[in-house]
């Protein structure tokens with residue numbers, strides 16, 4: 468039997484969705500324990516050392532080079548798949564720093580039980596989201612330390628976040644912009660968490676938007692496929708030249724689906740993912756045929 472699973476992905480640049488939001492910021496400015504957020508500086512051989520704002524000077528962080536932050540989402544830890552897959556790709560690149568953000572003590576994976584009902588899962592999720600600003604602050608502190616002690620310009624910082632990790636990246640971006648009057652180079656949001664992050668529920672500072680970095684690229688999966696497909700396509704596009712086709716979406720509907728689904732041929736395709744041009748602006752669609760062997 469011939470089995471072709473057809474997955475689709477819309478790739479949207481968020482500038483279309485920027486709109487004014489009113490302040491309804493219920494997020495607590497929570498104090499964290501020192502071990503709640505750990506930064507793992509990865510080497511080419513896949514080993515890592517921990518780094519903190521205080522230890523930057525003596526660390527293996529390379530001066531002045533491109534620096535990537537990888538932030539996985541809900542229930543994540545240093546071994547979960549998005550964190551590992553994206554990190555594994557990045558460490559193949561020369562002359563850069565790759566830092567995985569491990570926020571496991573707060574990510575909910577310790578409290579998660581398969582027996583939890585929807586209400587309990589919602590409660591756990593809400594609890595986890597209250598830590599987002601404080602986690603972001605830790606990352607901001609490290610970025611500031613890298614800037615002063617290792618001469619890493621903000622423009623060289625690229626944050627890659629999945630789901631809730633993308634919303635952590637959003638807060639990092641807006642905090643840096645406020646503090647330094649300058650943006651980080653790039654934030655890539657892989658299916659940013661939407662629950663609790665709708666425009667009416669949170670201020671722009673607390674959700675990913677176009678002002679959070681010099682270049683913001685957002686990957687939404689549609690409802691036909693897996694949330695995780697966002698980082699799987701990122702991983703695929705890291706290794707393959709995957710093209711997106713320009714498409715139209717309703718600006719008012721952040722989860723609207725492009726009208727040319729299944730149309731993989733277009734006149735002006737753009738490369739998507741890590742190596743896309745940072746001059747790219749617009750909304751793009753990727754139709755992907757799931758044939759075996761392409762996705763790990």
Ligand SMILES: *[C@@H]1O[C@H](CO)[C@@H](O)[C@H](O)[C@H]1NC(C)=O
Nearest residue numbers: 542543544545546547571576
């Ligand atoms: C990470 O979480 C997974 C479950 O999602 C668990 O199996 C694994 O042991 C955890 N790893 C660490 C280092 O905590």
Ligand SMILES: *[C@@H]1O[C@H](CO)[C@@H](O)[C@H](O)[C@H]1NC(C)=O
Nearest residue numbers: 572573574575590591594595
């Ligand atoms: C919220 O999370 C913290 C730590 O992750 C835990 O100590 C606390 O019990 C949680 N509260 C609720 C209401 O789930």
Ligand SMILES: *[C@@H]1O[C@H](CO)[C@@H](O)[C@H](O)[C@H]1NC(C)=O
Nearest residue numbers: 491661662663664665667668
């Ligand atoms: C978003 O805000 C609206 C209006 O305040 C509220 O009714 C709704 O429950 C909120 N949704 C979430 C997911 O927090």
Ligand SMILES: *[C@@H]1O[C@H](CO)[C@@H](O)[C@H](O)[C@H]1NC(C)=O
Nearest residue numbers: 471472473475691728729730
């Ligand atoms: C795309 O094509 C597949 C296979 O032909 C079909 O099953 C699917 O419904 C199509 N999706 C849309 C949104 O048209």
Ligand SMILES: *[C@@H]1O[C@H](CO)[C@@H](O)[C@H](O)[C@H]1NC(C)=O
Nearest residue numbers: 712713714727730732733734
């Ligand atoms: C596919 O998209 C291109 C442009 O994006 C358009 O010109 C073409 O008509 C579309 N084809 C179909 C079959 O919808």
Ligand SMILES: *[C@@H]1O[C@H](CO)[C@@H](O)[C@H](O)[C@H]1NC(C)=O
Nearest residue numbers: 472474693696699757758762
């Ligand atoms: C592709 O299909 C295989 C087999 O059905 C499945 O295990 C895998 O998760 C799919 N990959 C994606 C990205 O959907």
